Amino acid sequence: MSMSGAARNALRAGTVLVVFAVVGTAMLAFTHGRTEPVIARSRQAEQLAFIEQVLPSRLYDNDLLASERRVPRDAMLGTRRPSAVWVARRGDAFAGVVLEAVAPDGYSGDIGLLVGIDAAGTVTGVRVTGHRETPGLGDYIDRAKSPWIEQFTGKSLDNPPPRAWRVAKDGGTFDTRAGATITPRAVVKAVRGALEYFARHRKTLAAPVTREEKDA
Known part of the structure; x- marks a missing residue:
């Protein structure tokens, strides 16, 4: 039985679509393969x-x-899923860590943080990695907007004393801006929590990584 013109046209159109799909997929795969290493290097930097x-x-x-x-989720870090920790060494000596932490009680939700802590348990720096705080009001926690976050540098569990690990409005050490205290309260609590986590897990964090852990 001969194929009708309509059927031939449908077959031809279907073949063209298949060819386009195959070529398009190949081009996307090629482009992804070429750009993925560049993107990865950019992210790492x-x-x-x-x-x-x-x-x-x-x-x-x-x-x-x-x-x-990777460390399991932990209430002291404010994390709900495994998070990252980077372990610093100088020669064979433990030098400190950078911890991912979360302030879960920000005014507009979670505030992501990186907290650097040296081997003695002193904060070397804090940066906000993500937030949804109100622009112009609570976003001064972002170093790009204000130096407010720098006041944590040099602090430890005993400096200031535990009762002073609060915002100034609550009788503590840490300054805030008028009308925006919920956000800094959350950050102060989260940084303190990161220090408590470090103190509790310091021995484990300072231990060299075994070959089994490296290969895992």
């Missing part, structure tokens, strides 16, 4: 620059990005 803002590079000589470990 950006991540390292961010990390170096909270843990000065003079404190360590290892490859900090390669030192990344």
Whole structure:
């Protein structure tokens, strides 16, 4: 039985669509393969620059990005899923960590943080990695908007004393802006929590990574 003109046209159109789909998929795969390494390197550079803002590079000589470990979710870190920790070393000596933390009680939701802590348990820097706080009111926690976050540098669990780990409005050490205290309260609590986490897990964090852990 001969094929009708309509059927031939439908077959031809279907073949063209299949060819276009195959070619398009191949082009997307090729483009992804070429650009993915570039994007990955860019992300790594950006991540390292961010990390170096909270843990000065003079404190360590290892490859900090390669030192990344995953730790289980923990209430002291405010995390609801496994998070990252980067372990700094100078020679064979433990030099400090950079912890991912979350302030879950910000005015507009979660506030992501990176907290650098040296081997002695002193904060070397804090940066906000993500937030939805009100522009012009609560967003001064962002270092790009204000130096407010710098006041955590040099602080530890005992400096200031525990009762002073509060915003000034609550009788504590940390300054705030009028009309925007919920956000800084959340950040102060989260940084304190990160220090408590470090103190509790310092021995584990300072231990060298085993070959089994590296291969995991």
